Amino acid sequence: MLVDDSSGDLRRHWLDALVEDIARCRSRGQEVLIVSSGAVAVGRRHLGLTGRSLKLEEKQAAAASGQIRLAHAYQEALGKHGIAVAQILLTPEDTEERRRHLNARATIEQLLALGAVPVINENDTVATQEIRFGDNDRLAARVAQMISADTLVLLSDIDGLYTADPRRDPAARHIPEVRELSSSIEAMAGDAPVGYSSGGMVTKLVAARICMGAGCRMAIAKGEALHPLRAIEDDARVTWFLPSAEPRTARKRWIASTLNPLGALIVDAGAVAALRRGTSLLPAGVTDVEGQFDRGDAVAVKTTEGGEIARGLSAYSSTDARAIAGHKSGEIETILGYRGRDEMIHRDNLVVT
Secondary structure, three states: OOEOOOOOOEOHHHHHHHHHHHHHHHHOOOOOOEEOOOHHHHHHHHOOOOOOOOOHHHHHHHHHHHHHHHHHHHHHHHHOOOOOEEEEEEOHHHHHOHHHHHHHHHHHHHHHHOOOEEEEEEOOOOOOOOOOOOOHHHHHHHHHHHOOOOEEEEEEOOOOEEOOOOOOOOOOOEEOEEOOOOHHHHHOOOOOOHHHOOOHHHHHHHHHHHHHHOOOEEEEEEOOOOOHHHHHHOOOOOEEEOOOOOHHHHHHHHHHHOOOOOEEEEEOHHHHHHHHOOOOEOHHHEEEEEEOOOOOOEEEEEEOOOOEEEEEEOOOOHHHHHHHOOOOHHHHHHHHOOOOOOOOEOHHHEEEO
């Protein structure tokens, strides 16, 4: 939608209309992130690489050139509404490896807190064919999962899921709502695209599975026309994938039941009472540290008697946790030589067991 496939030019009128929709969402207090494609398409035209298939290094060169132009286009369009923009380039490891996941999540959350709109794309300049996401559907779903988003909208050339390919089967029926990704639903996507790297309904259902598992609802909507988000609000035909749990609930469930603790933080009675009230775990309440773990690893939280009361993702390695245990948050920078998080475990990364 953003890039004209025939010329490789940016469709700036479409982008301006999308940004108007985004500005309206923000005026209602909604936080918005954009996962954008088009860097290779824009860059290949600028570098004279049109008219033929590209080798991997040529795609990466085109992405390096195109990413600058895309970022500038978003900056210009959002700037008309007084909205700051920030570009983030991600690889699969940034969303799947826990420490990098936490870094990326913290950066995005800080940008949102500062009122900026993060524009995210796969880092095509360093990714390889073997490890890259290959399509923005799955990238968008991983980002939604990472930040505990409540809604993901995939703008496509089709207005949702059908019982069969509507371009080939005139009897295909539109599916307005999906609450479970059964085998019969997955069969409606048809065959995967060649190489399984060019999107299509198959990868949209992969994205839906990621989102639903994370408690995030997802819509497949037609995005070619102007003001695609406003069209959804005006009851345009889409397919909604609706999870059974909210994002926070799904994330807490993942921490509590999926991750194996690599160590433990022993806490005093005051910290126990605070955690049961729903607060974060501060260094001042930690009396001892057990085991060896890195930042982002799962740890148990135990009382001085040895009973487990919570689990969470530690904001510090075991070495640093030992150094700051029992100290106030304001002393962390003096002790460690850098300013980390005020919390040993933030409440969003902690579940009382």
